[in-house]
Amino acid sequence: MRKVLLILDGIVAKEFVATLTHKHFDKNSYIFVSLDKELLPAHSKHNETYQFDPCSSHRLKEILTPQITDCYIITDQVQERAIIYTIIRKFSKNIQIHLLGKIPLDEEDNHLIMINEAAFLSAKLFENFPNTPRIAKNIGLQEGEIMQVNVPFGSPYAYRPFGIIKQKKWKIAAIYRSNELILPKYSTTILPNDSLLLVGDPTTLWDIYRRIKEEVGQFPTPFGKDIVLYIDMLHCQYLDSCIQQTLWLFNKFKNKRLHLCFFNANSFEKLESLKNNPALNKDNIAWGVEFYENSLIKIIQKDKKAKNIGLILLESSLLKKYQTFLFSLGIPLLKLNNTALDSLKTSVVIIPKNTEEAEKISSVVFDFSTQIGLQIKLYDFDPDGNYHKEAINYYEHTAKIFDKKIEILRSNTINPIFWLNREKQILQILPLKNTKKSIWSSLTDAESLSVKLSNIPQLFIPLSI
Known part of the structure; x- marks a missing residue:
């Protein structure tokens, strides 16, 4: 639920409030500010109301909070628009502002949308003009x-x-x-x-x-809708654990489909156990054994044509063997081991050198962590103490939207790999990149070294195909 600040004055504001309270009042949390008492709706669990002049910097600053994500400035007073905008923008550069009318700007503001009344009314009139296209x-x-x-x-x-x-x-x-x-x-x-x-x-x-x-509960959308577990029965060390973890995770998702694919079958006893497992016999779960193909590459290539794969689960040994191919697919990967997913407490993001990559996976970090009930930690490491302020600010802003707290750890001495190795009950979320590096450069790259960790579950999120 987003928290929206509304600064109101004039006829347009009156109509806007009437529409909002009639149709969409339960969608967000609201703060109403107006000098005109008639523009303030009745107090309820969804809103706060304040009657004062919003051009008063002192009064307006008193009600501004970091939880506010959006602001609507709806007033027909031209000078007041600029004053109110300046007060809010000095408080936060990240609040998304919608402003009725136009104001002069000293610099570009990507979080400001100005609505030109004259152009809007002209466009509405032009819809009914003869011999013109319709909207x-x-x-x-x-x-x-x-x-x-x-x-x-x-x-x-x-x-x-x-x-x-x-x-x-x-x-x-x-x-x-x-x-x-x-x-x-x-x-x-x-x-x-x-x-x-x-x-x-x-x-x-x-x-x-x-x-x-909808900002929560969508993953693995938009990558796909099908979740697929691949098990090499000949070499799998944690067969039962992987199945149990997969079923537990799948139950946390909504409106998705699960497929379990087993290959290299070497035991009739294991096959009989699968057949008699009641948890695998549900409408939105399908499983099968591949008897004629033992190459994961060929199996996945065939599945991509028949399934809308949005998430692949597999054991760490299988990921290690087919890493180059799997990383080239552009599909999220969840690496499993003997650590039960239901025992996890925290998801961890190591802020990479390219901070834009951390921002690109942020929506999945919050969505996935929220769906399975994990706290979020950001580990910001820089030997010179030049921490990644922009990436941290981006996560803090996104956390407000998801209404979720994050913990930020900074260090210029403790290498992320050492830190990950000693942490317990964590899942690492990191960008999936099919990059080729020399052995010497990969030894100093935390992301490349993270892939080699086998003691923690890891979720790899693709940046592009």
Whole structure:
């Protein structure tokens, strides 16, 4: 639930509040501020109301809190808009501000959207002008097959390359960004605040809309919907444990499908045990034994054609053997070992040298951790003490959106690998990159060394295919 600050004055504000309280009042938490008492709704569990002049810097600062994620400045007083905006922006550079009208800016603000009243009213009038195209709602079947959706911060679609999003029965036809039209290519990355023009089956589009807007409980979307466990029965050290962990994890997800694939079968006793396991005989769970193929590469290549794979689970020894191939798939990987997932307490992100990579996996970090009930730790290591402030600020802002606390650890002496080795009940989440490095450079790279750890579960999140 987002916390929204509304600064209100004038006729437009009155209409806005009436619509908000009538249709959408239970969607967020609100703070209403106005000098006009008639614009303040009745106090309830969803809102706080304050009657004072919002141009008063002292009074406004008293109610500003780090939990506020969005602000709407709706006033017909031109000078007041600039004053209120300046007060809020001095408090936080990350609050998303929607402002009615235009104000002069000293510098670019990517978290500000200004709505031009004259242009908006002109466009509405022009819709009924003769011999001109209609807007989307008046085109086609008029059943919702064309939809425009804004991508919020924390969305599972934010920072995702266009090419890795599975689009069946629907398509992203265009992206609007900073008042520009972008026709997406395979490598185009979707960013927060982008507006997506979607075309497809109306029912499917409403499902996609909910996936884009709902910030928790979506993973492994948008990578795919199927979760697949691969087990090499000949070499697996923790067969029963891997199955139990997979079933436990799957029960934490919603509206997904689970497939268990066993190959290199070497024991009739094990096969009989699988057959008699009641937990495997459910509607949304399927399992099978591959008798004619013992190469994981060929098995996955076949499965990719038949399944919408969004997450692959496998034992650490199997990941080590097929690492190059698995990392090239562009599909999230969860490495399992004998540490039970239900015993974990914390998910850990080691801030990488390229801090943008940490930001790109942030939505999955929060979504996955929330779904299975893990606390989040960020480990920021730099021998020179030049810590990654921008990445930390980004995670702190995202934490507000997900309403989740994070713990930040900084060190200039304790190597992340040593720190990971001594921690208990943790799962590491890290970017999945199929990079080729020399043996000498990989020895000094914490991410490359992390992959070799076998004592902790790890979730690898792809940045692109």
